[in-house]
Amino acid sequence: MLEHGVDIVLAGSIAVVAWRVLLEPQLFRSMVLFIAMGLMLSLAWVRLAAPDIALAEAAIGAGLTGILLIRAAQTEAAQEAAAAAREAATSGWRRWFPGAGRIVSAAAALAFAAVLLVAVIDLPGEPIGLTEAAATEMEASGVEHPVTSVLLNFRAYDTWLEVGVLLLAAMGVLAIHRTYNLRSTRSEEHTMLVLTWLARIILPLAVLIAGYLYWSGTHQPGGAFQAGAILAAALVLMQLAGFRGVSGLSTLWLGAGLMLSFAAFLAVGFIGTFEGEFLRYRHATGELIILALELTIVVSTAVTLAALFAGAGSQSGDDSDAVRARTPPESL
């Protein structure tokens, strides 16, 4: 009985919080609500007995996304954009149709909800899909955890492209900065003793926990992306505590870290073509290849996410930013 109570309260509050996140005029309030929503979504995945996704949501949704938003909202560009949005909402043709944008998006959302509803009603009663096929082939995949065997073997193609998406995002950050490394991004000028203390405790433990999740991914929930996200959070904490972190990397090392996983998938894929199919592994070596590919995912995910954070804090384009990063602030 009570477990239904948990589910109903959770589902209801997620809907309400999501609604508030969207309609909240004040940026910071909206961001904290978004962090809370990440936590609630993670709990929802837990209730759906999907600990793999709950782990990812915990590391990325509640951890990294929140700090990325806080960092990005602090830039002048974001402040200007918010002001411009407020301005645009009360000028031009919108002045004559107040709330027009809201009505249009509400209509679009309702239409989409209707389509989803029809799709759900149309679902066949019996579950169809590849669950059974995947379960029978599990032994051949090289690992014992079904989620990992699907991600890294049966659907390795998808995972390769996801790694590509991450790479594209990092390239976008570098393109905006018109640079090949992140050395010119903002770094913390003054150290705070309490942060140094926290970094000294968290950093080694983050490496330990990331390694644990990476290793346990072969036989229980865990995995490379989650481990990478935790390492990324550790790199971000380093940077916030006043160490160089990912922005200390040279062009060569940063580029290597960003591209490692994509390149590794490509290489494994081509080797697979000799056996008749792109990205096909020989069964005997399946586990080794999966572990190696996962290790590259850990490294690339960590560097990419940390680079997104480092890039989010500074302004685009001109050189004044690089100068500002090196000049100590007079006012402090």
Next chain:
Amino acid sequence: MVMSVFLYGLALFLILNLIAGLVRVLRGPTDADRMLAAQLFGTTGVGILLVLAEAQGLAALRDVALVFALLAALATVAFVRARRGPGSSEGEAGG
């Protein structure tokens, strides 16, 4: 059976605590208050996950709690750094 009902009741109670904490996010009045509420979500969330790990018999959920506990302070650190960082302390003429 009794234990299962007790654990789900405890989880529900903690979720209600979390929802009550949302009121502080809306009321503020300062951003520091809101960040403090986020910290409350972290501690409560870890508690909920640990209870559900026992109730649902899923040991992996303790790993989720572990990740939450590890990263709980990160948002607050970013928040404080964003306010006091050199980028934000410059008095550019706004508006």
Next chain:
Amino acid sequence: MTPAEVIAAAFAVTGGIFYLAGTVGILRFPDVQSRLHAVTKADNLGLGFLAVGLAVLAGTAEVAAKLLFIWFLALAGSATACQLIANASVDDDVTEREQADA
């Protein structure tokens, strides 16, 4: 219920009471500095009692060690966040007073 379950439930309920105290505190205390106490003290004590209760229930040393480790991480994070938020709120107060004086 076995004796172990009764002990576990007692610890868990105690933890729940501290969580409740923390929530009441963050809603009812008058300013940020007071509310810091509610979150970083009461809630973490609640988590500690809860962890002990669940460790008794699980009954294995591995789980107990993991729960204690999680509690330690939460304590480290909370203590740091408390310091940082307290500093930030003091800065806020100073700025407000300066503005009032000007």
